[in-house]
Amino acid sequence: DFEGVIPEGEYGGGPMIVWDTGTWAPMEDVDKSLRSGAFKFRLAGQKLNGGWMLTRLKPKPGEDENKKNWLLFKERDLASDTK
Template identity: 55%
Template sequence: MAKLLDPYRAKRDFDVSAEPSGRRGRRAKKARFVVQKHDARRLHYDLRLEIDGVLKSWAVTRGPSLVPSDKRLSVPTEDHPIDYLAWEGAIPKGQYGGGTMIVWDTGHWKPVGDLAAALAKGHLEFELQGERLKGRWHLVRMKAAAAIRMSPGC
């Protein structure tokens, strides 16, 4: 079985980029999340949820919205190491994800219902307790390849 962070490491040259090479973390008492503003080829936001010692990650176009009727395309990306919870910096131009990244929000999260079943089904409902984002959210798998809709709950 491939290690969860192998795809992350394969895309990066840690001799060039200051990104953490990473490790799996120990399970925290309260699962954490981070939203990072990522000014790469296109400005977007990265949502990362701590699950099984790594950060499951999605690139969210235009960033999260607080309006329930707004939907945001969210594209799954590779799992990231726990060190990314606080990582900010510049990824060199020409490297995967090149551009600046800042922590936009951070806090704790919890799934609503059974996490494994929700991930398998492709409809994860969860609660965020962050500095900016609070309340219930949904990640819903759509028919388009690897596309997920992120929207706040009602």
């Protein structure tokens, strides 16, 4: 529920707004899923709902192995916009 400006130089520095509010619940063991690179969860928010998945991308050749890029996918469910 925090909105305001985080000072420059601090983690996440800049303006901060609350875009959505609600709850979330993991669909599997959180630690195991994050280690494997596929984390599924459900959102029940005012704007976002249904199943979602974070999936970790493998590093490109020559890319830092510690760099972790993730993609967020919406699962096909009743909360999907199928138009």
